[in-house]
Amino acid sequence: MINYSDIPSPCYVLEEQKLIQNLEKIAAVQQQAGITVLLALKGFAMFSAFPIVKRYLSGAAASSLYEAMLIREKLGGSLHLYLPAYRPDEFDQLIQGASHITFNSLTQWEHYREKTRSAGLSPGLRINPEFSPVIHDIYNPASPYSRLGVRAENLSGKLPEGIEGLHCHNLCESDAADLETTLEQIEKLFGHHLPQIRWLNLGGGHLMTRQGYDIEHFIRVMTQFKARYPHLEIYIEPSSAIAWETGFLRATVLDLVETPGPAIAMLDVSFTAHMPDCLEMPYKPRIQGARQPQDGEPTYRMGGATCLAGDVMGMGDYAFDKPLQIGDAIVFEDMIHYTMVKTSMFNGVQHPSIGIIRRDGTFELIRQFNYDDYKRRLS
Ligand SMILES: Cc1ncc(COP(=O)(O)O)c(C=O)c1O
Numbered sequence: 022m023i024n025y026s027d028i029p030s031p032c033y034v035l036e037e038q039k040l041i042q043n044l045e046k047i048a049a050v051q052q053q054a055g056i057t058v059l060l061a062l063k064g065f066a067m068f069s070a071f072p073i074v075k076r077y078l079s080g081a082a083a084s085s086l087y088e089a090m091l092i093r094e095k096l097g098g099s100l101h102l103y104l105p106a107y108r109p110d111e112f113d114q115l116i117q118g119a120s121h122i123t124f125n126s127l128t129q130w131e132h133y134r135e136k137t138r139s140a141g142l143s144p145g146l147r148i149n150p151e152f153s154p155v156i157h158d159i160y161n162p163a164s165p166y167s168r169l170g171v172r173a174e175n176l177s178g179k180l181p182e183g184i185e186g187l188h189c190h191n192l193c194e195s196d197a198a199d200l201e202t203t204l205e206q207i208e209k210l211f212g213h214h215l216p217q218i219r220w221l222n223l224g225g226g227h228l229m230t231r232q233g234y235d236i237e238h239f240i241r242v243m244t245q246f247k248a249r250y251p252h253l254e255i256y257i258e259p260s261s262a263i264a265w266e267t268g269f270l271r272a273t274v275l276d277l278v279e280t281p282g283p284a285i286a287m288l289d290v291s292f293t294a295h296m297p298d299c300l301e302m303p304y305k306p307r308i309q310g311a312r313q314p315q316d317g318e319p320t321y322r323m324g325g326a327t328c329l330a331g332d333v334m335g336m337g338d339y340a341f342d343k344p345l346q347i348g349d350a351i352v353f354e355d356m357i358h359y360t361m362v363k364t365s366m367f368n369g370v371q372h373p374s375i376g377i378i379r380r381d382g383t384f385e386l387i388r389q390f391n392y393d394d395y396k397r398r399l400s
Contacts, residue, residue: 031271033374034271035267045077057080063359063362065362069375103222113136122145145185150203154195173210198235224257227239268357273289320340372394
């Protein structure tokens with residue numbers, strides 16, 4: 022049993038045992054499917070957990086200079102790079118120690134070809150498979166006007182000389198059937214290039230740690246694909262799957278405000294600053310001990326700590342067994358992947374601390390943020 026009173030509020034809390042379970046599952050898939058799994062830092066960059074990650078994974082994917090630096094400093098292993106556009110003033114520093122680099126356009130490849138060659142990195146091109154199961158455009162990299170990846174019609178009969186890999190990211194919290202369709206689409210649009218390359222990176226979005234994900238299907242699809250292209254080294258680079266359901270955001274009710282509708286629980290966390298996906302996607306997170314209200318039941322709406330009028334959980338209210346009281350703990354489930362990396366210090370609201378519940382059940386406070394953290398981002 023977790024003792025929430027030991028945990029400062031607000032606080033993102035990683036449950037070590039759950040991360041290990043995810044990594045064990047992913048490592049088994051990696052081995053059985055004969056592929057290499059990289060950690061994409063964009064969705065999970067909690068480096069205090071990297072000593073655990075590196076016991077299972079041998080590399081990571083960076084999409085910015087700072088992610089690359091964090092990988093080099095805290096994770097080690099092979100470093101794969103993909104940035105939508107590279108900055109000339111960063112490029113030399115960025116590629117240090119990297120093994121693979123993916124370009125988003127032919128122009129970018131032309132521009133950085135010589136530097137890439139002389140540094141000995143294996144270069145690839147991001148392709149747009151013109152298929153994605155994602156319905157929200159904000160997370161659909163293959164939408165009709167997507168800026169991400171080269172379309173088949175823009176590649177002539179042959180890949181540019183020197184390109185050794187292709188990279189495709191079009192999934193998001195997807196299942197193995199979507200991977201199968203993606204591979205069919207890649208073969209249909211880019212199949213004639215596959216004999217020419219050495220590696221294929223199938224991006225992220227493979228949510229193999231979600232309950233009900235058909236892992237056997239994933240392994241079957243990968244094995245069949247590899248049998249058709251035995252010369253290819255296959256990578257995937259998930260974030261969500263690694264940190265999926267590995268922890269929570271602990272918050273506190275500071276006040277209760279009556280409205281003509283539901284009562285609003287005023288929290289010490291913010292949706293816009295600390296859980297932006299709740300507004301962007303949008304989605305309704307689970308709260309421990311709360312349920313979907315039945316007709317006529319007293320309900321509570323969760324209200325954020327900033328002055329933004331829309332800083333509320335707009336996707337639905339919650340019912341609790343007992344009326345909420347000021348000082349009650351509110352525990353938002355599954356708040357580790359993306360949530361922590363997407364935070365801002367908007368409105369100067371208290372930034373959630375970061376902690377870990379170790380395997381033996383003890384809580385370790387890793388980091389607390391203060392006024393200086395806020396001030397240092399401004400001038
Ligand atoms: C290029 C690329 N790779 C990997 C990922 C990780 O995806 P996920 O967290 O859904 O596994 C993303 C997510 O946006 C991405 O853009």
